[in-house]
Amino acid sequence: MPKQSNYTSQIHDHIAWALAVEGKTDIQIAEVMGITERTLNNWKKTHESFFQSLKKGKSVADADVVKSLYNRAVGKVVVKNKKVTIEMDSEGNQRPARIETTEQQVPPDVTAAIFWLKNRNPAQWRDRQDVKVDNNEWVSALQSKVNGYKKGEDLSE
Incomplete structure (x- = not known):
């Protein structure tokens, strides 16, 4: 059991x-x-x-990863706060005198953008594109030329 x-x-x-x-x-x-x-x-x-x-x-x-990938693909501004310690109190402890705020531009990442686009819209962005040829007359003429070359015929027309 x-x-x-x-x-x-x-x-x-x-x-x-x-x-x-x-x-x-x-x-x-x-x-x-x-x-x-x-x-x-x-x-x-x-x-x-x-x-x-x-x-x-x-x-x-998954949503966190999607958001991170998107931000990496398009770039973003990162805001950082830094405490600058320049003073000491009467007991010798450091006191934060001010907080500096800086902004850093993180540029877009091409690889992340490609990955995003290929997965978001694969029909448009995949590496291999399927091409459909509708002109059967042209294809038949090309095939006969190729077959003629294989047989050694003179096709200098």
């Missing part, structure tokens, strides 16, 4: 969501939970709330 499942929705659904948000794979999630991947897959099939928790967590992680 198979071992009884120790699934508890109040615990396992939250753990699954949290690990999925971190970008963990199903195998990694199973390892953290102390179960096999097979058990995890069974829980997904038999416990809808568990399946939905995993699905929602993975969606959050």
Whole structure:
């Protein structure tokens, strides 16, 4: 007889969501939970709330990656705050005198842009383009020329 499942929705659904948000794979999630991947897959099939928790967590992680890839593809301005310490108090501790804010332009990344476009609209941006030739007369004439060359015929017309 198979071992009884120790699934508890109040615990396992939250753990699954949290690990999925971190970008963990199903195998990694199973390892953290102390179960096999097979058990995890069974829980997904038999416990809808568990399946939905995993699905929602993975969606959050995927959205973060999409946002990062998009920002990398188009470039962005990064604002950084830096505490400048130039004063000491009476006890010898450093006190932040002011905060400097700097902006740095991160240029677009061509590779990220290409990746984004190929996956967003593959019909238009993939490397290989399918070309359909509709002029059968032209194709037939070209084929006969090629066949003539193969036979050694003089085709200097």
